[in-house]
Ligand SMILES: Nc1ncnc2c1ncn2[C@@H]1O[C@H](COP(=O)(O)OP(=O)(O)OP(=O)(O)O)[C@@H](O)[C@H]1O
C-alpha cells in the first residue's frame with residue numbers, strides 16, 4: 001500500500017518526522033507532497049521547494065521505507081486541487097493529513113484520509129520554529145539533525161530574519177509623503193500628488 005502525506009514543511013520538523021514514523025507502520029511506500037511549492041522568501045514560507053526537498057530527503061534516510069518527495073504548487077481553484085495532486089504524484093491509496101481543508105477535499109474526491117495525533121504541538125509547530133529563528137532562540141533540537149544542516153548551508157536563519165524585517169515585507173510604518181523624493185510623490189499619470 002502507498003500513502004500520501006502533504007505539508008508545507010516550512011521547515012520539516014520533529015512532529016513531521018514522528019508522523020512519518022507512525023505512518024511507516026501502515027504503508028509500504030510513502031509520497032511526501034511539498035505543498036505551496038512556488039512560495040519562498042517570506043516569513044511564513046521562507047524555504048524554496050528545492051531546499052525543502054533536501055530537508056525531507058536527508059531526514060527520511062533513517063527510515064526503512066521507500067519514499068518519493070514531490071513538490072506541488074498551489075492552485076486558485078480548490079475544487080480541482082485533488083486532481084492536480086494526483087497528476088503530480090505516484091498513485092496512492094490513502095492520504096494522511098490533519099489539515100481540515102485537505103481532509104475535506106480528499107474525502108469529497110473519494111480518497112481515504114487518516115488523521116494523526118499531534119506530537120508535542122506546543123513546540124513542534126512550524127510557526128513556533130520560524131519565530132524562534134527570527135528571535136535567535138533555540139530551534140535546532142526541534143528538527144531532525146539533517147534539517148539543521150540544510151538550514152545552516154543555505155543561510156536560512158539570516159534569510160528569515162531579513163524577510164521578516166518590516167522594511168522588506170512592507171509591514172512597517174509608511175514613510176511620510178514629504179520625506180519622499182519628488183519623483184516618488186508623482187501620480188501614475190505623471191502629475192504631482194495633490195496631497
Ligand atoms: N507536531 C505535529 N504532530 C503531528 N502532526 C503534525 C505536527 N505538526 C504538523 N503536523 C501535521 O503535518 C502536516 C503538515 O504540517 P505543516 O507543514 O503545516 O506544519 P505546521 O507545524 O502545522 O506548520 P505551520 O505552523 O507553518 O502551519 C499537517 O497535517 C499538520 O497538521
Ligand SMILES: NC(=O)c1ccc[n+]([C@@H]2O[C@H](COP(=O)(O)O)[C@@H](O)[C@H]2O)c1
Pocket residue numbers: 006007008009034035036037073074075076077078081097098099101102105
Ligand atoms: N487550492 C490549493 O492549491 C490547495 C488546497 C488545499 C491545500 N493546499 C496546500 O496543501 C498544503 C497543505 O499543507 P499544510 O497542512 O501544511 O497546510 C499547503 O501547501 C496548501 O497550500 C492547496
